[in-house]
Amino acid sequence: MQSDVLIIGGGIVGLACAAESASRGLTTILVEKNESFGMETSSRNSEVIHSGIYYPTGSLKARLCVRANHNIYSECExxxxxxNKCGKLIVAVTTDEIPSLEKLHTRALANGVEEIQILDPHDVHKIEPNIVCTGALFLPTTGIVDSHELMKSYLTEAKGYGADMVFNVEYLGVNQSNSSYQVELKDANGEIIKLNARYIINSAGLRSDKVAESFGIDIDEFGYRLHYNRGHYYSVSPSKSKTISHLVYPLPHERLVSVGIHITIDKGGRIKLGPDTEYIDSTVPETEWYKFDDSRREFFYSAVKRYFPILELEDLSPDQVGVRPKRVGSEKEIKDFIIHEEIDKDLPGIVNLVGIESPGLTCAREIAREVFDILKRNHSDIK
Structure with missing residues (x-):
């Protein structure tokens, strides 16, 4: 088998890369170890279209998120x-949180976030009468999206341009051969498949560091090693869900380990709370990652009741657990996406996408465009 481009991983970013690749006239194969697309991080999240407010100015997260927020609604149309372009409030609950809110506003302006507004408690009460705060930022361009539909649209687009999507196929390893790479894959029957590709895009999500390591990259030296971070979500009773019409967030963790336990709205209009944040110990088997720990209920309740006081403990029901691929050290400093062609490591044509956590869902297509813009600058056969 031969292909211009091999994409490893069928989450939302891998699918967007497949659509972008095939649309540029490149023969494209995507391989995914699961039986369908987007079965891990891409389908276990808040489904929020972010604005770009949180991320350090000039970072990939900030630049791509602001661009994506500008483009994604028309692409969904x-x-x-x-x-649902419902808008979002970020609230300061106490007066001593106001300086942090102002700092976030300054960052938003520096990042180019559009239409942001500063609201006082009276303004907030007009649009969300059940939210209590001392001040808030309102982001009207933030919204929610059906992540499955968005992934399926990228899949359909990629296939329409001739890309092949292969599921139940596991990536095993790679050898460099002149101007291409020989990749070894294994299908569900245990059969070994050999494939030659000129370009490889590592979009393996939770396993992207291990795939990068298989290329011979020292993932500790270059900061590629991942630490898995688990987050729970609770659903809120229908009666209380009817009382909220916007996304509502507290102030984020200083180093963005979390943006706080927040209120989101799903496609059916039910509100959800989450996620919390917990680094998974390396001794915990993957089969245990997604088990719901309902002992967290009171913690969620207390965190959200600060700004949503009509919430009662019995309103909460277990919903889902998601796992995010955080770069090691994210708890100490804000870590950016890694989107890098490994020319400097004598691996031209290999692009690693590592640490693609939030706002990866929002940015998926912009990440894909970034990948192929990088390749276009370095390779004359990329359009």
């Missing part, structure tokens, strides 16, 4: 993907 074009592909009939459901979304």
């Amino acid at each position: 074009c592909h009939n993907v459901w979304y």
Whole structure:
């Protein structure tokens, strides 16, 4: 088998890369070890279209998120993907949180976030009468999207341009051969498949560091090693869900380990709370990652009741657990996406996407465009 481009990983970013690759006239194969697309991080999250407010100015997260927020709604319209541009409040609950809110506003302006507004408690009460705060930022361009529909739209687009999507196929390793790479894969029957590709895009999500390591990269030296971070979500009773019409967030963790336990709204109009944040010990088997720990209920309740006081403990029901691929050290400093062609490591044509956590869902297509813009600068056969 031979292909211009091999994409490892069928989450939302891998699918967006496949669509971008095939649309540029490149023969494209995507391989995914699971039986379908987007079965891990891409389908276990808040489904929020972010604005770009949180991330350090000039970072990939900030630059790509602001661009994505500008483009994604029209792209959803074009592909009939459901979304709700409901807007979002970031609230300061106490007066001593106001300076942090102001700092966030300054960052938003520096990042180019559009239409942001500063609200006082009276303004907030007008649009969310059940939210209590001392001040807030309102982000009208933030919303929610049906992540499955968005992924399916990228899948359909990629296939329409001739890309092949292969599921139940595991990546095993790679050898460099002149101007291409020989990749070894294994299908569900245990059969070994050999494939030659000129370009490889590592979009393996939770395993992207291990794939990068298989290329011979020292993932500790270059900061590629990942630490898995688990987050729980609770659903809120229908009666209380009817009382909220916007996303509502507290102030984020200083180093963005978390943006706080927040209120989101799903496609059916039910509100959810989450996620919390917990680094998974390396001794915990993967089969245990997604088990719901309901002992967290009171913690969630207390965290959200600060700004949503009509919430009662019995309103909460277990919903889901997601796992995020955080770069090691994220708890100490804000870590950016890694989007890097490994020319400096004598691996031209290999692009690693590592640490693609939030706002990866929002940025998926912009990440894909970034990948192929990088390749275009370095390779004359990329359009």
